Structures are given as structure tokens and as C-alpha cells.
Amino acid sequence: MVMEDSNFRVIIVGGSVAGLVFAHCLNRAGIEHLILEKGNEVAPDLGASIGIMPNGARILEQLGLHEKIEQCIEPMSISHIIFPDGLALESRYLQNIYERFGYSVAFLARAEFLRIAYELYPEKAKIITGKKVTEVNRCQGGICAVTDDGSVYQGSIIVGADGVHSRIRSEMWRIANKDSLGSILDEEKKSMTVEYACVFGISSGIKGLGDGEQINAFLDGAAVMMMQGKGDRVFWFIFKKLDQKYVYPDTPRFSMDDAEKLCREMKDVRLYRELCVDDLWRTKQTASMTALEEGLFKTWFYDRMVLLGDSVHKVSQSSLPGHRSCLPKPTTTATR
Known part of the structure; x- marks a missing residue:
């Protein structure tokens, strides 16, 4: 369902996995938005990979991304588990996942995922690279993101999809401190x-x-x-x-x-x-x-600022839930 035209505008900070998926969700919902990415590229090759689980694959299919991603993946089928004492097990749980959910567990390079998400995004002019947000300020009728080159972008809300070292999280804390919430946030800042x-x-x-x-x-x-x-x-x-x-x-x-x-x-x-x-x-x-x-912050939003992905929750990657856990959050946020 496409929303009627309004003055509501979302500023997404970070062209991350969460940021681009969120942009696709907003596009499908007809919500005006803009992405500010500090890097000069949307899909830099940094050597990382991303795991796609059924819960994420289902979302990607609804957004029209999964078919292209399937061309870049090899479905996982067999898992070999080796323990310190030499005990070795072979498990077919990966095949069972496919049989039960209809989607395979699979991996691909993070850069490939970002490239596909960018290429299939219909309004590329809304993704602006080389824009590092340094400050967030309240402004008349909304909130403004200020970048390191002096540019100012105004929106109704700002969404921080800018990773574990999130600038938007820091700015949210700064503004909340000015509003006399400092004692609450001081303890929360130590939770990661x-x-x-x-x-x-x-x-x-x-x-x-x-x-x-x-x-x-x-x-x-x-x-x-x-x-x-x-x-x-x-x-x-x-x-x-x-x-x-x-x-x-x-x-x-x-x-x-x-x-x-x-x-x-x-x-x-x-x-x-x-x-x-x-x-x-x-x-x-x-x-x-x-x-x-590793950590889970209690404050996910304040005033006109909202956090997504690693900026608000980071879990142990020894089970590789990182990216697969960040996929449902943009869709949940967009539907609200």
C-alpha cells in the first residue's frame, strides 16, 4: 500500500545493509527518504561476508532482492562440527532448515549484497555518498543532519544505520543529556x-x-x-x-x-x-x-532520532547472527 503524499521525510544515515534494506522498505511504502553515506562508494570491498537465513531471505524476496542474490550464493547443506577433544560430528540441520522454511542458509560477500541492493534500488539519486554526518540539531518542523562539508539535510526523523560506532547514537545521547536524561544514559553507555x-x-x-x-x-x-x-x-x-x-x-x-x-x-x-x-x-x-x-542498548529512539542495526544491538558473531538479525528491524520500523 502506497501512502499519500505528505511532508514526512526520513533521513537515513549509513548506506549499510540495514540502511539500504530500510530504504527499499520505505520506497515500497511510498515514504519520502534520503540516504547519507560517509564513504565514497556504496559497496566497498572490505573483505567481509554476510549470512542469509530464512527469516532474512523472506524479507529480501518481498523487496525483490532475493532472486538476484540467489545467483551469487551456494546453499549450505552439510555442517561439520569439531570439538577440542577431537570429537567430530556431521549434521544435516542446514538441509532441514531448507526443507522446513523453503529458504537455504547461504553466504556471499558483503560488497556483493550491497551492490545488488544498490543496483535494484529505483531512486539512486536519493543515495548521496561522501556525506559524513557530524552533528544533529533540532530545527523548525523537524530535525537536521549536518555533514562535514557544511551541508544541512532536514527531515522529519533521522535513522541511524551507521554501525557500531554510530554518530547518530552519540548525537542522540548528547541531545538527551541536554534534556536532563544524563544519569540514565551514563549507565547505558557502558552496556557494550x-x-x-x-x-x-x-x-x-x-x-x-x-x-x-x-x-x-x-x-x-x-x-x-x-x-x-x-x-x-x-x-x-x-x-x-x-x-x-x-x-x-x-x-x-x-x-x-x-x-x-x-x-x-x-x-x-x-x-x-x-x-x-x-x-x-x-x-x-x-x-x-x-x-x-556485544551489547544491547535500552534506548532505541529519542525525540526524532531512531537507531537501526549495529548502532543499537550487537550480538556475538560466533554464531553469525549479525546481518541476519539486522534484516527484520528495518521492515518492522518501516511498517510502524
């Missing part, structure tokens, strides 16, 4: 923590994995997950428990040297059959390392 780091990447030419196979290797103080995707690509994650629990924003940052050091330390760790960590690192096309934030 970091206990794990992750090296993630995409490799190719790895022998020993079949199409649609997934490996979950649980080690002492670490875990490795890998999925055979389409086009001979393997998406992998190495999770490592840190020496202490950090409270955001005082959390560690990691470089490519840190990623290489960890993979070198674990290079001889056998994951499945003859496959070792070194096989992943040696054949990588791209890789990176990041801290894994």
Missing part, C-alpha cells in the same frame, strides 16, 4: 563490551571442502568457522578470546599485522581432515581483523 576478536576473510582454491559445506571448529580459547560459497570461494572467521573484558569505547583496535600474527600462531591448527588455519591465510583474497562488540 568486547571479549573476543575476529580475523575474517575470503579465500579461494582451498581443497577438501565441497559445495555447500560448513566447518565449525571449536578450540581452546578460539573457534574457526568457514563456509564454501559460490565460485570456489571460502568465507572464514577465526574467533579469539581476549585477555580481558573491555568496555566500549575503550576497546582494542587491530591492524593487518595483528591478523597475520594470530594466523601465524595458529597456522598448524588442524580444522578438518588435512585442512589447517595456514590454508586459509595462505590462499586469502582479502582479510581483516576487528574487535567483536
Whole structure:
């Protein structure tokens, strides 16, 4: 159902997975909107991958995105689970998921997902790149986003889909503090923590994995997950428990040297059959390392500001729920 024309306008900050999916939802609902993306590209190749679960696939199909995405994925069918004591199990739960829900669990590069979401978005002029929002201010009849080049964009509400280091969340807190809610927010600001780091990447030419196979290797103080995707690509994650629990924003940052050091330390760790960590690192096309934030903020909106995705909730990625959990939120927000 398309809404009648009105002066209501949504400013989306962040051309992320959540941001672009939300834009598609608003477009379908006939709600005026604009996307401000700080990067110069909508779909940069940063080496990350995205997992699509049935709950997300159902939404993507309704938005007209799933058919194109299916061309880039290899459905997962078999999961091999390896425990620290050497016990190994084979599970067909991935096939069961497909049989019960009609959609497969699958992975593709995050850049591919963003490219498809952008290409199929019908009003590309509404996506403005190179616009880093630095400030949010109340203005007559709405709220304004100010970017680093001095541009000002006015809307009825601002939606922060700008990730775990969300500027919109910070601005929401700042404005709420001015409204005498500081004591409530001070405690909430400490609710996001970091206990794990992750090296993630995409490799190719790895022998020993079949199409649609997934490996979950649980080690002492670490875990490795890998999925055979389409086009001979393997998406992998190495999770490592840190020496202490950090409270955001005082959390560690990691470089490519840190990623290489960890993979070198674990290079001889056998994951499945003859496959070792070194096989992943040696054949990588791209890789990176990041801290894994975990937390759920209580304040999801204030005044004319709303948070989506990682800006408001971040869960352990050892089970890879990140992107699949961010897909239902834009649709729920759009319908309200």
C-alpha cells in the first residue's frame, strides 16, 4: 500500500545493509527518504561476508532482492562440527532448515549484497555518498543532519544505520543529556563490551571442502568457522578470546599485522581432515581483523532520532547472527 503524499521525510544515515534494506522498505511504502553515506562508494570491498537465513531471505524476496542474490550464493547443506577433544560430528540441520522454511542458509560477500541492493534500488539519486554526518540539531518542523562539508539535510526523523560506532547514537545521547536524561544514559553507555576478536576473510582454491559445506571448529580459547560459497570461494572467521573484558569505547583496535600474527600462531591448527588455519591465510583474497562488540542498548529512539542495526544491538558473531538479525528491524520500523 502506497501512502499519500505528505511532508514526512526520513533521513537515513549509513548506506549499510540495514540502511539500504530500510530504504527499499520505505520506497515500497511510498515514504519520502534520503540516504547519507560517509564513504565514497556504496559497496566497498572490505573483505567481509554476510549470512542469509530464512527469516532474512523472506524479507529480501518481498523487496525483490532475493532472486538476484540467489545467483551469487551456494546453499549450505552439510555442517561439520569439531570439538577440542577431537570429537567430530556431521549434521544435516542446514538441509532441514531448507526443507522446513523453503529458504537455504547461504553466504556471499558483503560488497556483493550491497551492490545488488544498490543496483535494484529505483531512486539512486536519493543515495548521496561522501556525506559524513557530524552533528544533529533540532530545527523548525523537524530535525537536521549536518555533514562535514557544511551541508544541512532536514527531515522529519533521522535513522541511524551507521554501525557500531554510530554518530547518530552519540548525537542522540548528547541531545538527551541536554534534556536532563544524563544519569540514565551514563549507565547505558557502558552496556557494550568486547571479549573476543575476529580475523575474517575470503579465500579461494582451498581443497577438501565441497559445495555447500560448513566447518565449525571449536578450540581452546578460539573457534574457526568457514563456509564454501559460490565460485570456489571460502568465507572464514577465526574467533579469539581476549585477555580481558573491555568496555566500549575503550576497546582494542587491530591492524593487518595483528591478523597475520594470530594466523601465524595458529597456522598448524588442524580444522578438518588435512585442512589447517595456514590454508586459509595462505590462499586469502582479502582479510581483516576487528574487535567483536556485544551489547544491547535500552534506548532505541529519542525525540526524532531512531537507531537501526549495529548502532543499537550487537550480538556475538560466533554464531553469525549479525546481518541476519539486522534484516527484520528495518521492515518492522518501516511498517510502524
